[in-house]
Amino acid sequence: MPKASANVQPVMGAGNGISAAARLRIMQVLLFVSLIGLWYLLTETEFLPKFFFGQPIAVFKVVIDWFVTGEIFYHLWITSVETVLGFVIGASLALICGLWFALSQTASALSDPYIKAINAMPRVILAPIFSLWFGLGIWSKVALGVTLVFFVVFFNVYQGVREVSPVVLANARMLGASKGQLLRTVYLPSATSWVFSSLHTSVGMAFVGAVVGEYLGSSAGVGYLILQAEGVFDVNTVFAGIVVLTMAALLLDGVVGIIERRLLKWRPT
Numbered sequence: 001m002p003k004a005s006a007n008v009q010p011v012m013g014a015g016n017g018i019s020a021a022a023r024l025r026i027m028q029v030l031l032f033v034s035l036i037g038l039w040y041l042l043t044e045t046e047f048l049p050k051f052f053f054g055q056p057i058a059v060f061k062v063v064i065d066w067f068v069t070g071e072i073f074y075h076l077w078i079t080s081v082e083t084v085l086g087f088v089i090g091a092s093l094a095l096i097c098g099l100w101f102a103l104s105q106t107a108s109a110l111s112d113p114y115i116k117a118i119n120a121m122p123r124v125i126l127a128p129i130f131s132l133w134f135g136l137g138i139w140s141k142v143a144l145g146v147t148l149v150f151f152v153v154f155f156n157v158y159q160g161v162r163e164v165s166p167v168v169l170a171n172a173r174m175l176g177a178s179k180g181q182l183l184r185t186v187y188l189p190s191a192t193s194w195v196f197s198s199l200h201t202s203v204g205m206a207f208v209g210a211v212v213g214e215y216l217g218s219s220a221g222v223g224y225l226i227l228q229a230e231g232v233f234d235v236n237t238v239f240a241g242i243v244v245l246t247m248a249a250l251l252l253d254g255v256v257g258i259i260e261r262r263l264l265k266w267r268p269t
Contacts, residue, residue: 054235062240072244078221079210080248082138086145087206087252091199094150098157099187119155123147124208127216136217145209149202153195160194161187196260203253207245222248 018026040056042048066072101108101115127144134140164186172186214223222241229237 054239058236059239075222082141082210083206085142086209090146090149091153094153098154102158102161119151141210141213144213145206148205148209152202153198156194156198160191164190199256
């Protein structure tokens with residue numbers, strides 16, 4: 001019998017070269033660096049006036065100075081507490097109400113025009129009213145965040161429950177599943193994907209509620225710092241505040257992503 005050839009070709013992708021995920025990350029970093037470089041080039045050549053568009057190096061210095069001196073931590077803590085409370089309370093209420101209205105035709109029919117009317121209203125205009133009701137502390141910002149988060153999650157939960165396959169429901173009932181078992185094993189798993197999809201969007205909405213509330217009246221918070229910088233036309237500090245808020249939003253979104261992966265381990269990739 002002829003001997004097997006000793007020249008075995010290596011399997012592509014098995015430890016050779018860079019993985020697709022690593023290449024994607026590198027491309028993302030390069031895109032970010034390119035955008036910052038373009039910003040720097042346009043402002044240094046005065047194609048974009050520095051007074052209005054700031055300078056990336058100056059923004060970076062402000063952010064570093066905030067963290068080195070510790071000035072930002074108190075303000076970031078205030079904004080984060082307002083955001084997390086608005087996010088958690090709004091999402092919890094939306095989950096309960098979404099399940100209730102989706103499973104109760106009477107409640108859904110009675111409340112449908114009112115839900116649509118409130119959702120159509122620009123809810124940011126409620127901020128001054130919340131300031132009157134709850135004062136200038138954190139709860140006026142939390143209330144605004146709740147109203148912004150609630151409807152995003154509510155409609156996704158409602159739709160997710162209504163999208164449950166009738167065949168699956170019929171089979172579960174034939175097997176003797178109770179209402180509680182249907183809720184735990186059919187309705188909630190069906191709505192989970194919809195819920196987490198809306199939660200990723202709601203993270204930004206919760207930050208909007210906190211920052212807009214701080215704009216209208218506060219003595220602390222990242223929104224307060226941005227407002228003070230706007231008052232003296234310090235655009236670099238304004239951009240620095242935006243950078244800090246973006247970092248905090250990405251961190252909270254990452255936490256939501258970790259919880260999502262743990263709860264949806266059963267879902268095929």
